[in-house]
Amino acid sequence: MLALIHLEEKLPLMHLLRLCRFVCGVVVLALGISQSVALAETDKDTIIVTNSHSWKPFAFSENGIAKGLLVDYWKLFSEINNTPVEFTLSDWNDSLVAMQEGGRIVHAGLLYSKSRDKYLDYVFPLFEITTTLYVVNDSEELKTQGVVPGMVIGVVSGGFEEEYLKMRYPLVATMGFDNNAALIQAARNGKVKRMLVDTQVATYYLLQQENSLGFVPIERMYKKMLYAAVPAGNELLMREIESGIKNIPPHEIDRIKQKWLNTSRTTKIPGWLWPFIGSALLLGAASYILLLKQAVNRKTRALKALNSKLEEYAFTDSLTGLMNRRGLDRVFASKRVKIMLKRGQLGVLMLDVDHFKKINDKYGHLKGDEVLNNLSKALNNYLREAVAISRIGGEEICLLLPAEDFHDLKVIADYICSFIVPQASQDGIGLTVTVSVGALLVDKDGKETSLEALLHHSDRLMYQAKEAGRNRVMLGCLSSQQHHRYSNPVSV
Numbered sequence: 001m002l003a004l005i006h007l008e009e010k011l012p013l014m015h016l017l018r019l020c021r022f023v024c025g026v027v028v029l030a031l032g033i034s035q036s037v038a039l040a041e042t043d044k045d046t047i048i049v050t051n052s053h054s055w056k057p058f059a060f061s062e063n064g065i066a067k068g069l070l071v072d073y074w075k076l077f078s079e080i081n082n083t084p085v086e087f088t089l090s091d092w093n094d095s096l097v098a099m100q101e102g103g104r105i106v107h108a109g110l111l112y113s114k115s116r117d118k119y120l121d122y123v124f125p126l127f128e129i130t131t132t133l134y135v136v137n138d139s140e141e142l143k144t145q146g147v148v149p150g151m152v153i154g155v156v157s158g159g160f161e162e163e164y165l166k167m168r169y170p171l172v173a174t175m176g177f178d179n180n181a182a183l184i185q186a187a188r189n190g191k192v193k194r195m196l197v198d199t200q201v202a203t204y205y206l207l208q209q210e211n212s213l214g215f216v217p218i219e220r221m222y223k224k225m226l227y228a229a230v231p232a233g234n235e236l237l238m239r240e241i242e243s244g245i246k247n248i249p250p251h252e253i254d255r256i257k258q259k260w261l262n263t264s265r266t267t268k269i270p271g272w273l274w275p276f277i278g279s280a281l282l283l284g285a286a287s288y289i290l291l292l293k294q295a296v297n298r299k300t301r302a303l304k305a306l307n308s309k310l311e312e313y314a315f316t317d318s319l320t321g322l323m324n325r326r327g328l329d330r331v332f333a334s335k336r337v338k339i340m341l342k343r344g345q346l347g348v349l350m351l352d353v354d355h356f357k358k359i360n361d362k363y364g365h366l367k368g369d370e371v372l373n374n375l376s377k378a379l380n381n382y383l384r385e386a387v388a389i390s391r392i393g394g395e396e397i398c399l400l401l402p403a404e405d406f407h408d409l410k411v412i413a414d415y416i417c418s419f420i421v422p423q424a425s426q427d428g429i430g431l432t433v434t435v436s437v438g439a440l441l442v443d444k445d446g447k448e449t450s451l452e453a454l455l456h457h458s459d460r461l462m463y464q465a466k467e468a469g470r471n472r473v474m475l476g477c478l479s480s481q482q483h484h485r486y487s488n489p490v491s492v
């Protein structure tokens with residue numbers, strides 16, 4: 001620099017310009033170097049992540065691929081912090097040896113112990129883990145025994161379980177296995193009767209087996225945190241891991257825990273099962289609705305039939321099957337009768353069996369019933385034109401018939417008395433049936449057209465027929481109150 005100043009003093013302006021260009025070049029070069037240093041800082045080196053290759057569900061190797069809760073955790077760490085990681089899973093002891101060799105290496109998760117403290121710096125608590133003593137399920141004695149001196153307990157070599165037992169139960173013998181898979185296999189083969197294993201690991205392994213109850217947990221030994229650890233003294237790596245872990249959102253950690261710690265055979269439902277169950281439920285519901293609809297329709301039809309039957313019963317006389325008084329009311333209210341009334345074409349006939357009491361007394365009540373039945377059948381069979389044939393009293397039958405005038409009414413009444421009524425007689429036992437009839441022609445001039453009134457007038461005519469000697473017809477017209485006596489040739 002002194003030399004440069006010296007030059008500045010001596011050289012003219014041209015040289016001064018050249019000097020300026022040189023200084024600028026030096027500055028640009030310096031900037032370039034500092035930039036490339038900064039680039040090297042962001043382009044992070046790969047971190048080796050180590051753990052066991054048989055510690056399901058925390059870390060394990062399947063077909064050469066690293067899997068498990070801790071593997072997912074460190075993959076997430078890598079993604080979020082843009083730091084490449086590489087998994088080197090091995091037997092447990094080898095993973096600890098690798099940590100002792102140092103370098104840019106992280107132990108994915110392990111328990112704190114004094115012996116490990118010598119070569120590890122623990123960074124961050126990751127997950128809680130419980131460790132349980134398991135015994136074979138076939139011995140009640142083993143199940144109730146607990147930990148006693150001299151007993152042999154299977155453990156993973158170099159694992160915290162081994163260290164824990166030696167420290168807490170120095171008189172207990174341990175049988176070491178390279179990894180959890182080997183330990184559990186030995187337990188299942190009957191080589192060890194007791195084993196001290198992390199609860200989550202045992203649950204995961206045992207649930208994969210057919211006979212999951214081969215081993216039972218008898219005592220929870222401890223509950224501790226799993227830590228991430230770096231080789232002792234590597235401050236820079238420790239800080240990088242610590243700040244990187246803090247960047248991981250808690251819900252992502254929960255998701256990973258959910259994925260690995262809630263895994264069991266019972267929850268493994270194949271993907272196709274849900275749509276299948278959905279379709280089956282839909283189909284079931286649709287069939288149920290259809291069946292329900294059919295059942296409701298069937299029941300409605302049956303109910304309708306029953307209702308109409310009940311209705312018919314309500315309008316029918318139970319002895320003769322003729323319509324009763326209610327039935328007569330219904331027919332009288334019909335359009336057909338209204339038209340007949342309007343046109344003056346309705347005949348109302350009141351029939352009363354003569355000396356019916358005598359028939360009952362002489363032949364018995366049942367024979368009296370039979371007479372009523374036979375008379376009803378004959379009326380039904382031969383009076384097709386009748387609008388109504390109704391039994392309205394004991395032996396009283398009322399007929400509504402079309403009749404335009406007295407002549408019509410006379411012809412019909414004659415036909416009834418001389419042809420239809422005798423059908424109820426039983427000549428073999430000397431039972432002759434005759435009736436007295438009140439036959440009312442409802443003239444179109446007639447003002448009073450209620451059924452009550454018509455029955456009353458026809459009844460009066462019928463009683464006149466009785467008074468006149470029975471077995472005869474008394475004709476009458478409502479408007480004129482004219483009565484025509486008509487005698488039937490048949491006599492009692």
Ligand SMILES: Nc1nc2c(ncn2[C@@H]2O[C@H](COP(=O)(O)OP(=O)(O)OP(=O)(O)O)[C@@H](O)[C@H]2O)c(=O)[nH]1
Pocket residue numbers: 319352353354355356357358360364365366367368369372393394395466470
């Ligand atoms: N068998 C039978 N008898 C009945 C029934 N309903 C009413 N009677 C009987 O019919 C008889 C009617 O008698 P009455 O009203 O005195 O008249 P009758 O004997 O027919 O004499 P006249 O009507 O005056 O010709 C009574 O004895 C009643 O018990 C019935 O459903 N079945």
